Amino acid sequence: MNTPVIIIGSGIAGLVAALELAPLPVTLITRAGAGEKTSSAWAQGGIAAAVGADDTPQLQLEDTLRAGDGLCDPAAATAILTRAPAAIQLLERHGVRFDRNGDGAYALALEAAHCRRRVLHAEGDRSGAAIVAALVRQVLSTPSIRLMTNTSARRLIVNEGRIAGVLAEKSGRFFTLASDRVLLATGGIGGLYAASTNPPGNFGQGVMLAARAGARLADMEFVQFHPTGLAVNARPVPLISEAVRGEGAVLINDHGERFMAGTKGGELAPRDVVARAIFAEISRGNKVFLDARACLGTGFYARFPAITAICRQAGIDPAHAPIPVAPAQHYHMGGIDVDDNARSSVSGLWAAGECAATGLHGANRLASNSLTEAVVTGALAAADIAAAAEAAPARAIAVTDPGRSLPSVTPTTGNIRPIMSRHLGVLRSAEGIHQAIPALLAHYDADGADADPALVALAIAVFADLRDETRGGHARADFPQKRPAAIRNRMGLDAILDHARNLTPLARSA
The missing domain is CATH 3.90.700.10 (Succinate dehydrogenase/fumarate reductase flavoprotein, catalytic domain)
Incomplete structure (x- = not known):
């Protein structure tokens, strides 16, 4: 099957992108029903935007930069937060009804590290579910959106360095979707940890797909608890x-x-x-x-x-x-390295929402900025995709998995969670990280049901090993201080594997 645009994931970022792309035909792939089993739908607090009379995007930016502990990209954060009020209007156009006070003004809540009440909520503490439900209703009534439910994206197809489509699975059957424009909006990594507030099936699928396709990752060590x-x-x-x-x-x-x-x-x-x-x-x-x-x-x-x-x-x-x-475990600040238009380092591949590393959150996400980012980057990705070249004509695609066979079994995280929970939790150390890396590498190399989750976990561990300081969500017992300069780490899968394999013999000898 051929389609101009494929969106993988039906959380807020994916739903917004699909709606903003209309009337351009879109195929939306989701591993459950539309909006189901998504972190977006579980969000309680709400969405942060400077819409109060005493507030400005600049104040929200200052709070965000402080929370990010020196690692935010100020330009990216500015670009996203100045669009936050417009994001609220976008959601309202799509049927979201935010809670209001008796005088008709937004009922704004205060959350940690915000200097103003600026968190909008819907249906009290059911904000995520209310927003997702409204967007799903719009998606289901939009003719240009083809919804493929209970479907998993297993690999991205790359031809000559650019995206050519998706290899997907439904009920044990594999099929291909040809497209030169794919948006990943797959959510977070909660399934990698024993204690997480997120859907247990989320293990960083988008990060895995992008890394296997050759995309660069960023800030993978920063996990928010x-x-x-x-x-x-x-x-x-x-x-x-x-x-x-x-x-x-x-x-x-x-x-x-x-x-x-x-x-x-x-x-x-x-x-x-x-x-x-x-x-x-x-x-x-x-x-x-x-x-x-x-x-x-x-x-x-x-x-x-x-x-x-x-x-x-x-x-x-x-x-x-x-x-x-x-x-x-609650949120992942790291993910697929993207620019201000949500483009990854692989031509034809975009990422939005939690699976992307935009630079907004830095080392520690400010409360309720995640839904803001999801709406804004979903819309930015849609605008950039729509402005891209016309979709390639339908053509036959030779499906190959570069360098690795595709596991025929459903990915599982049971062997990965104990490693991550013990060694890559709230407090980390070289000793624990150096135990985790060879264990995770062994699962990745075995190419079994836990190989895909092991890839994402291994990336987190390698990035954590390289950051010998305590900053934001990354705390090292052996390096309790911050380094003078804040540097974002970026690397692809080959570099991650090289680091892991160079370390593994040393870890085993110790």
């Missing part, structure tokens, strides 16, 4: 949104001590700071709780209906008892 996952034995980990802390909830240990009181910003310090503080308390043998009793009381139920349901399912009444919390 949400400070307040609900501390229950569940996978995925239920999320207690940062917006709860924005309403005044405080963190206490099981001795009743508010251990963040002496930290700049307190409970609303950047996520990496709060996550490490909670991790330290737990490492000392303490339990940690989020206490919203004084600030919200029974008002918790109306402000956070979804979180109320989550807590009650775990036997907790958040209006009358503190909520047990612990850090959990």
